[in-house]
Amino acid sequence: MKRKRLNTALNMQFMLLFSRQGKLRLQKWYVPLSDKEKKKITRELVQTVLARKPKMCSFLEWRDLKIVYKRYASLYFCCAIENQDNELITLEIIHRYVELLDKYFGSVCELDIIFNFEKAYFILDEFLLGGEAQETSKKNVLKAIEQADLLQEEAETPRSVLEEIGLT
Amino acid sequence: MPAPIRLRELIRTIRTARTQAEEREMIQKECAAIRSSFREEDNTYRCRNVAKLLYMHMLGYPAHFGQLECLKLIASQKFTDKRIGYLGAMLLLDERQDVHLLMTNCIKNDLNHSTQYVQAWLSAPWAAWAHQRCAETWLGGGGETAENLKLLPEKKGSSVCRPRDQEGARVDGDVPPSHQKPAQREETTVNCLELQWKEILGLNKGRSGSVLHTSVVLLMLSHFRKLVPQLVRILKNLIMSGYSPEHDVSGISDPFLQVRILRLLRILGRSDDDSSEAMNDILAQVATNTETSKNVGNAILYETVLTIMDIKSESGLRVLAINILGRFLLNNDKNIRYVALTSLLKTVQTDHNAVQRHRSTIVDCLKDLDVSIKRRAMELSFALVNGNNIRGMMKELLYFLDSCDPDFKADCASGVFHAAEKYAPSKRWHIDTIMRVLTTAGSYVRDDSVPNLIQLITNSVEMHAYTVQRLYKALLDDISQQPLVQVSSWCIGEYGDLLVSGQCEEEEPIQVTEDEVLDVLEGLLVSNMSSPVTRGYSLTAIMKLSTRFSSINRIKKYDHMRPALLERMPIMEKTATNGPTEIVQTNGEAEPSSLESKTLPPVTQPTSQANDLLDLLGGNDVVPVIQTAPPHKACLCWRRTAGPTGRSLSIRWADPCSSPARVHPHSPAFLLDGPPLTAPLQ
Numbered sequence: 073m074k075r076k077r078l079n080t081a082l083n084m085q086f087m088l089l090f091s092r093q094g095k096l097r098l099q100k101w102y103v104p105l106s107d108k109e110k111k112k113i114t115r116e117l118v119q120t121v122l123a124r125k126p127k128m129c130s131f132l133e134w135r136d137l138k139i140v141y142k143r144y145a146s147l148y149f150c151c152a153i154e155n156q157d158n159e160l161i162t163l164e165i166i167h168r169y170v171e172l173l174d175k176y177f178g179s180v181c182e183l184d185i186i187f188n189f190e191k192a193y194f195i196l197d198e199f200l201l202g203g204e205a206q207e208t209s210k211k212n213v214l215k216a217i218e219q220a221d222l223l224q225e226e227a228e229t230p231r232s233v234l235e236e237i238g239l240t
Numbered sequence: 241m242p243a244p245i246r247l248r249e250l251i252r253t254i255r256t257a258r259t260q261a262e263e264r265e266m267i268q269k270e271c272a273a274i275r276s277s278f279r280e281e282d283n284t285y286r287c288r289n290v291a292k293l294l295y296m297h298m299l300g301y302p303a304h305f306g307q308l309e310c311l312k313l314i315a316s317q318k319f320t321d322k323r324i325g326y327l328g329a330m331l332l333l334d335e336r337q338d339v340h341l342l343m344t345n346c347i348k349n350d351l352n353h354s355t356q357y358v359q360a361w362l363s364a365p366w367a368a369w370a371h372q373r374c375a376e377t378w379l380g381g382g383g384e385t386a387e388n389l390k391l392l393p394e395k396k397g398s399s400v401c402r403p404r405d406q407e408g409a410r411v412d413g414d415v416p417p418s419h420q421k422p423a424q425r426e427e428t429t430v431n432c433l434e435l436q437w438k439e440i441l442g443l444n445k446g447r448s449g450s451v452l453h454t455s456v457v458l459l460m461l462s463h464f465r466k467l468v469p470q471l472v473r474i475l476k477n478l479i480m481s482g483y484s485p486e487h488d489v490s491g492i493s494d495p496f497l498q499v500r501i502l503r504l505l506r507i508l509g510r511s512d513d514d515s516s517e518a519m520n521d522i523l524a525q526v527a528t529n530t531e532t533s534k535n536v537g538n539a540i541l542y543e544t545v546l547t548i549m550d551i552k553s554e555s556g557l558r559v560l561a562i563n564i565l566g567r568f569l570l571n572n573d574k575n576i577r578y579v580a581l582t583s584l585l586k587t588v589q590t591d592h593n594a595v596q597r598h599r600s601t602i603v604d605c606l607k608d609l610d611v612s613i614k615r616r617a618m619e620l621s622f623a624l625v626n627g628n629n630i631r632g633m634m635k636e637l638l639y640f641l642d643s644c645d646p647d648f649k650a651d652c653a654s655g656v657f658h659a660a661e662k663y664a665p666s667k668r669w670h671i672d673t674i675m676r677v678l679t680t681a682g683s684y685v686r687d688d689s690v691p692n693l694i695q696l697i698t699n700s701v702e703m704h705a706y707t708v709q710r711l712y713k714a715l716l717d718d719i720s721q722q723p724l725v726q727v728s729s730w731c732i733g734e735y736g737d738l739l740v741s742g743q744c745e746e747e748e749p750i751q752v753t754e755d756e757v758l759d760v761l762e763g764l765l766v767s768n769m770s771s772p773v774t775r776g777y778s779l780t781a782i783m784k785l786s787t788r789f790s791s792i793n794r795i796k797k798y799d800h801m802r803p804a805l806l807e808r809m810p811i812m813e814k815t816a817t818n819g820p821t822e823i824v825q826t827n828g829e830a831e832p833s834s835l836e837s838k839t840l841p842p843v844t845q846p847t848s849q850a851n852d853l854l855d856l857l858g859g860n861d862v863v864p865v866i867q868t869a870p871p872h873k874a875c876l877c878w879r880r881t882a883g884p885t886g887r888s889l890s891i892r893w894a895d896p897c898s899s900p901a902r903v904h905p906h907s908p909a910f911l912l913d914g915p916p917l918t919a920p921l922q
Contacts, residue, residue, distance in 0.1 A: 095299075096298055096299075096300075097298075098298075099298065111300065127574075127609060127610065128574075128610050128611065128612070129574050129575055129578045129610050129612050129613065130575050131575060131578055131579070131612075132612065156546075158499060158503075158539060158542055158543050158546065159575070159579055160535055160536075160538055160539035160542050160575065160576070160579060161495070161496070161499045161539040161540075161542075161543065163535060163539070163575070164489065164495060164496070164535065164536050164539055165496070168489070168496075186251060186255075187248055187251055189294075189295065189298065190291060190294070190324065190327060193327055193331075194323070194327070205496045208487055208494050208496040208497055209486040209487050210486055211486040212486065220319075220323070223319045224319050224320045224323065226319075227318050227319045227320055
């Protein structure tokens with residue numbers, strides 16, 4: 073997982089979202105790895121995090137990375153950062169992402185993320201870029217997503233109208 | 241062909257599956273439908289199909305046949321298609337596949353798309369692929385993309401500016417120098433950044449946070465040390481500025497940006513005195529003024545501490561940093577305590593005195609509930625032990641040893657021995673500490689501690705009587721902890737005469753007869769709890785006592801074993817250190833063949849004498865072992881060949897023995913990495 077990178081504020085390697093039963097709900101990788109490696113890492117990490125007791129720290133050391141995880145209701149949000157990175161700010165990043173999801177979906181729950189996983193990705197990509205927070209204003213992130221959604225709707229509407237009339 | 245089902249439908253259906261097999265069946269059916277739909281080149285539903293494919297990919301099923309479809313989606317003019325297409329490409333492709341190269345044209349075109357949002361979120365895929373091979377293609381290919389990068393500062397829309405800058409920087413950072421002319425690369429980057437920086441300063445009046453943010457990311461080059469004063473100014477403004485609801489987190493303005501700037505300052509000030517000096521004030525200001533009631537404030541403080549530690553800061557600032565860490569230790573939040581302990585561990589070597597001030601808090605953390613915190617507190621405590629605080633610290637550490645988890649006991653015991661050896665205020669204290677460890681965590685003590693302890697005991701000549709007495713008493717209480725038993729039997733064998741003579745200065749001497757001592761040792765020999773090595777020790781001890789005790793009649797019954805015991809010893813190789821991994825390797829395994837050839841030539845019949853020895857030692861277990869104790873004492877080797885060589889008992893043996901860890905059920909598994917020792921030699 074070694075990769076030469078600019079020495080930026082946060083070298084997040086990946087973020088995983090999974091349920092209490094270990095089902096993956098979202099995976100975002102900021103390092104290039106083969107599918108097989110990703111699966112292996114996911115499996116191992118999910119097992120390790122699920123084995124943690126509730127009162128334990130949100131940080132753990134795994135391989136040569138630091139893992140920062142936090143549980144929100146039935147979902148675990150898990151980030152892997154490098155050794156010189158700031159764990160506490162990573163917790164804030166996770167929290168900010170959850171807040172964005174919450175604002176977008178209106179009291180977000182796991183089902184929202186299951187059925188709208190592509191939207192969850194879009195929001196994540198708007199907020200984090202290459203593993204770092206690129207837009208620190210909640211408002212701007214949500215505005216951008218809103219606009220993109222509008223564009224999407226505008227593009228789709230004509231088709232459905234035609235369908236309704238039965239012309240396609 | 242009917243319209244393919246919608247994504248939501250598919251998700252709902254798959255979730256109703258009750259078994260893995262059922263789910264697999266549903267997925268296979270759907271994949272087949274999707275494949276035929278792709279074959280038909282159906283433009284209308286391609287987007288929907290790819291979305292479904294992405295869902296199935298997340299569940300863990302193969303989805304590679306969708307890769308080309310993603311490309312087709314990206315090339316489409318419809319916004320929805322592009323969005324899903326890029327998402328699919330990011331999830332399904334990585335730089336190792338050549339398919340992504342086909343996208344370059346699409347991306348180039350989209351960069352100039354009329355809608356700024358298309359451009360803006362292109363940065364995500366660009367980020368995903370700004371790796372070596374892509375970058376090679378894009379930058380090497382006529383430098384078009386480099387041209388694009390140069391155009392960036394001219395684009396006014398801030399949402400576009402930032403991501404592309406960032407990705408531009410990443411591309412530059414990731415491509416190995418051989419693929420670019422160094423001068424060209426420098427020039428491109430520097431130009432971009434300079435222009436960008438000017439623009440930022442202009443925009444800064446409106447506090448465009450994200451643009452600031454990204455430009456901060458780009459400044460990670462040492463050229464920009466001269467900009468440190470400006471960065472300091474920006475940070476100051478940020479802290480002093482009023483409330484901005486969209487950037488605010490729990491009352492702190494834009495903590496993400498603050499952390500970024502601090503990180504940048506850390507990099508720029510790293511080995512540079514001038515820069516470090518320029519930042520001293522602002523660091524002190526951030527350190528004292530940040531609100532610490534929530535995690536976010538602590539995150540900023542933590543970053544400040546890391547920065548202070550890394551740059552060439554003045555000592556006052558460093559002390560401030562360590563005090564902050566000390567305060568963290570008192571925080572209710574265990575995450576913060578954890579982070580503090582980790583950082584203190586890193587700084588304890590360089591700022592030892594400052595960390596010492598927080599010793600009592602650190603020692604309190606030994607009682608924490610969280611396992612990782614306890615471990616770090618233990619490591620840190622050992623690092624803080626010195627001649628002045630040894631007694632107090634040892635008390636706490638021994639108490640910790642009593643109550644901690646088994647995983648810790650081995651490390652803690654080793655640490656205690658090590659610290660005691662370095663800083664013991666008196667020999668008696670040292671012996672007492674060792675006794676305490678052996679009796680409370682005896683079974684977790686590492687194998688190599690036994691010879692070390694024996695060596696230590698022999699060195700404290702005046703304490704022999706006291707030591708043997710205490711060990712004897714401990715043995716009477718409990719014979720289950722093998723290291724304790726081994727050390728005790730060795731000492732009794734060596735100093736048994738002192739024991740029965742009833743002379744002890746340090747404490748009340750006990751009255752013990754020779755018979756009682758021999759009873760105890762024989763008890764060890766036959767006990768089920770004793771490992772073969774322990775039996776070896778006790779047998780040797782009994783033999784030794786034959787020269788020290790007057791009533792040797794009891795010992796005569798072991799005479800038949802003398803020849804086997806006193807076999808000529810094989811060649812011993814010296815072990816360089818006392819580390820466990822070297823113990824048996826050199827002797828037992830190094831040249832099994834030569835050893836065998838040495839002892840086998842007369843093909844010997846196992847005599848009844850050797851058999852007795854075997855029986856006593858518990859049958860077919862190999863009892864190997866050779867170990868040289870730190871200085872050069874002779875070793876005892878157990879062999880199972882017969883062949884009397886007759887050797888007078890007046891030759892003293894010193895026989896710290898050790899054994900492969902598998903003989904100790906409780907000892908930690910650090911072991912001997914080599915193959916298990918060979919079978920008996922007869």
